[in-house]
Amino acid sequence: MKKLDRIDRHLLALLQQDARLTSHQLAERVGLSPSPCARRIRRLEQQRLIQRYRAELDRERLGLGLTVFVHVKLSRHQDALVEAFEAAVADMPEVIECHTVSGAFDYLLQIVSADLKGYERWVRQLQTLPMVNTVDSSFAIRAVKRAGALDLRDARPTDDDS
Amino acid sequence: MKKLDRIDRHLLALLQQDARLTSHQLAERVGLSPSPCARRIRRLEQQRLIQRYRAELDRERLGLGLTVFVHVKLSRHQDALVEAFEAAVADMPEVIECHTVSGAFDYLLQIVSADLKGYERWVRQLQTLPMVNTVDSSFAIRAVKRAGALDLRDARPTDDDS
DNA sequence: AAAAATATTGGCATGTCCTGCCAATATGGG
DNA sequence: CCCATATTGGCAGGACATGCCAATATTTTT
Known part of the structure; x- marks a missing residue:
């Protein structure tokens, strides 16, 4: 490549x-x-270095001003449960981002909703999942930097053309 | 509006x-x-509900496969120091996102770099800032959901046309 | 170092798409 | 029920992207 x-x-x-x-x-x-x-x-x-083109919306102006970072820990880690959890999360439109992470928690999620009421509805929904153990919410107070561009100085394409 | x-x-x-x-x-x-x-x-x-249009790049294929979530706590919170910290962070191209958050830490950052070496360079740079107290790194292992679209069901425009 | 092979460039013609306008239709208020 | 306002659909003109070509630059080979 x-x-x-x-x-x-x-x-x-x-x-x-x-x-x-x-x-x-x-x-x-x-x-x-x-x-x-x-x-x-x-x-x-x-080469799919450019994945896609998208319109970026203004959360504040859309009345979706509440961003929450949520740490989640599962109680059981059998493959089926992990997959069920990830599928559930992927289907929730309030979930903007979700990563498995190292450290004390299993997942870090970014949630966007209109207000605390909407957020509560989502948390309730999440907690109905039986494999969820701990849910730890951290509210975003102010965005210092949002959706920054990638720094391409060290970028070099992998020859993975899958 | x-x-x-x-x-x-x-x-x-x-x-x-x-x-x-x-x-x-x-x-x-x-x-x-x-x-x-x-x-x-x-x-x-x-109305600036659409903020802008952007090309979304593939981090993996660009060889920028390391994403790290970093919790930062400041030791002193005088306005000048807070502003200096935020300005420094906004200028660092490795920082994709930065929010002030509620909870035990002051900031949550998302960092993207090519590898651990690049990440270490950045952390070193961050720790030269005198107001930085704690830096807590959580490495992203796998993205379950990335850059999801906003859920517009509850969206209604604010009449803030500033 | 010369020559050939390959890759990349710049310009042009064609077709697609966006923009600004118009009359026609739909919507809402008195 | 009628008028005022907003929204729609289509059309003409212009901007832009796409595909092609010959010319140039780059790399490889001998």
């Missing part, structure tokens, strides 16, 4: 900030003409 | 998943013709 040169990195960085830039605008920023620019972007898409 | 009807919500939901859908494609999915569709989207942008 081809390595990323300076221009590829530059394109990725620009598109992370604004996916609506035209080939022409990108071209003048990276010092190339529009057509090779478009072709490089298409290649980055085919 | 106008309330969101069923179609607005539908458009936002679709654009959260794929910002490249054309007005025509959106139109047939929401059951409208392209022009009112485009106009509604423009209004959503002007």
Whole structure:
């Protein structure tokens, strides 16, 4: 798989900030003409270094101002229960993000809801899952930095084209 | 400020998943013709319910497979020190996200780097900040759900047009 | 170092899509 | 029931993306 040169990195960085830039605008920023620019972007898409394009919404303005970070610990870790838990979580639209993590807890989740009432409804729902042991909520008070772009300085593509 | 009807919500939901859908494609999915569709989207942008459009990159394929959640506690909380900390964090490209949170710690950060070596460099840098007291790292082992779309069922726009 | 093979570039033609306008329709208030 | 307002659907003009080509740059081979 081809390595990323300076221009590829530059394109990725620009598109992370604004996916609506035209080939022409990108071209003048990276010092190339529009057509090779478009072709490089298409290649980055085919290599799936660019996963997708998405619209980012404003939680505050949408009245979804409550973000909560939730640490979850399971009581039993049999494969079937773990999978059931993860499937349940993946299906809950309030769950924006969920990772298994090292440390005292098994999972760290990010939840977004309109208010505490909505959040409580979700926690209740979560606690009906029998394999859930501990639920530890940490409320986000203020976002210092949100959805930052990836730092591409150390990025180099893996040749995993699966 | 106008309330969101069923179609607005539908458009936002679709654009959260794929910002490249054309007005025509959106139109047939929401059951409208392209022009009112485009106009509604423009209004959503002007109201800044849509914040921006961005390309989402694949961390794994870019060789940036290490995600770490870091809890930070400050030792002193004078305004100047808090601001200095937040400014430093906002300037660090490895920091993808940073929130002040309730609970035993002051901040929760998400860090992305290529490997443990890169992560260590960042932690060292963080710990040079004099107001930093505790740094608690929790490594992401696997993403169960990443960058989920917002759940718009309870969304209603605030009339904050600042 | 020269020559060939390969990859990349820049420009152009075509087709698609977005934008701004219009008349027609639907919605809501008096 | 009628009028005022908002929203819709379609069309014309312009911007943009896509696919192609010859020209240039880069790399490999001999």
